[in-house]
Amino acid sequence: MNVGTLLLGDPSPSLRWRAARELEGAKDEDAEVAAWRAEIDGSPEIEALVSRLVAAGPYDAGHLLCQLAYLGYRGPAMAAAAEKLFAVQQPDGSWSVPGPVEGPRFITMHTVVPLRGIAAAGFATDPRAERAYEWLLGVRLSDGSWPAGPKADLGQAGRPAPPEKEYRRLTRGLGCRSATTGAVACLAMHPERRRSDAARIGVDHLLARETRDASTIGWEVSRLAGLERAMGQITFYATFDLAFLLDLASRCGVSPQDRRIHDLVDYLESLRGPYGLWQHAVHPQLAGWLTLDLETSLRRLDDGDWIGNEEPAGFTPYQRGPHRY
Structure with missing residues (x-):
């Protein structure tokens, strides 16, 4: 199932509005999108x-x-x-x-x-x-x-x-x-x-x-x-x-x-x-x-065009000091 379709059924008008516009390509003038816009405010x-x-x-x-x-x-x-x-x-x-x-x-x-x-x-x-x-x-x-x-x-x-x-x-x-x-x-x-x-x-x-x-x-x-x-x-x-x-x-x-x-x-x-x-x-x-x-x-x-420093760097968690008490 399309993820955007699942999100359009969410109870939050904010999530529905954003999913419609950002994942489904809906326009602000679409009736449902406009209704969700009013519901948000x-x-x-x-x-x-x-x-x-x-x-x-x-x-x-x-x-x-x-x-x-x-x-x-x-x-x-x-x-x-x-x-x-x-x-x-x-x-x-x-x-x-x-x-x-x-x-x-x-x-x-x-x-x-x-x-x-x-x-x-x-x-x-x-x-x-x-x-x-x-x-x-x-x-x-x-x-x-x-x-x-x-x-x-x-x-x-x-x-x-x-x-x-x-x-x-x-x-x-x-x-x-x-x-x-x-x-x-x-x-x-x-x-x-x-x-x-x-x-x-x-x-x-x-x-x-x-x-x-x-x-x-x-x-x-x-x-x-x-x-x-x-x-x-x-x-x-x-x-x-x-x-x-x-x-x-x-x-x-x-x-x-x-x-x-x-x-x-x-x-x-x-x-x-x-x-x-x-x-x-x-x-x-x-x-x-x-x-x-x-x-x-x-x-x-998909629009990215920059590749940074690919050299791996290890990470060691910081050492906690001894308890005072």
């Missing part, structure tokens, strides 16, 4: 998220915009929230979330989360968003990865940033995997920057970790669908999610001929169920959303 789920968005600070607002965009909301609250975020943007293009005085003055994720939300809402090419993208490019490390805190000087000018913590360090790179994932997620939402060298080098760093953990596949989907809380600052993207990795790689134009992508797709296909659906390890009700996410990523790969 008036749903209690969307109304609750919009209410939270109105009162949210920059960090939460960024993620809420991603959620609303993922669920298909296109109402005026998106533009209003983007304007509120731009109103508190720093002159250099970044955002700064209030925190303890003794902590790092700048954290990459404080800009990544609002910027990804703005891009998801459709404002990636706004000049103010472009200034934030330029800030992101300006704080990259020499190998093209991103640090957790580009100016983590603890208040002292000229003090170098400390090395990244082992549990979120890139497999082959100087930077932080969580920060690099977030920065690439921002670039992947931009119509031109998604195919830039910066985006592809970032993806190349993420693809260097070739572990296969089925239990975390769909972690980002579960957060966007509202079944898991979005937590952490430096650790916001610390969970290694193969579905999210494929999404980013496909948006940034990585070719299906890249060995790592080829192997990743083979692994994910081995997990596909008998009816063509992928099951979420924790939330069975997310099977439709996870399947939509992976199917759209697989289709985008």
Whole structure:
């Protein structure tokens, strides 16, 4: 059975609308698609998220915009929230979330989360968003990865940033995997920057970790669908999610001929169920959303034309220190 047909029977109007447009090629003027569009904007789920968005600070607002965009909301609250975020943007293009005085003055994720939300809402090419993208490019490390805190000087000018913590360090790179994932997620939402060298080098760093953990596949989907809380600052993207990795790689134009992508797709296909659906390890009700996410990523790969660093890199789990008590 066609996967798209299965998803069109899902109870969620958001999932039906997206599956119709992204998998079945339906047009917005189609009667069913238009009906689902109206149902989305008036749903209690969307109304609750919009209410939270109105009162949210920059960090939460960024993620809420991603959620609303993922669920298909296109109402005026998106533009209003983007304007509120731009109103508190720093002159250099970044955002700064209030925190303890003794902590790092700048954290990459404080800009990544609002910027990804703005891009998801459709404002990636706004000049103010472009200034934030330029800030992101300006704080990259020499190998093209991103640090957790580009100016983590603890208040002292000229003090170098400390090395990244082992549990979120890139497999082959100087930077932080969580920060690099977030920065690439921002670039992947931009119509031109998604195919830039910066985006592809970032993806190349993420693809260097070739572990296969089925239990975390769909972690980002579960957060966007509202079944898991979005937590952490430096650790916001610390969970290694193969579905999210494929999404980013496909948006940034990585070719299906890249060995790592080829192997990743083979692994994910081995997990596909008998009816063509992928099951979420924790939330069975997310099977439709996870399947939509992976199917759209697989289709985008057909347009990929870039093969990155194919040299394998081993991965050793970080060593936990001895218990203090």
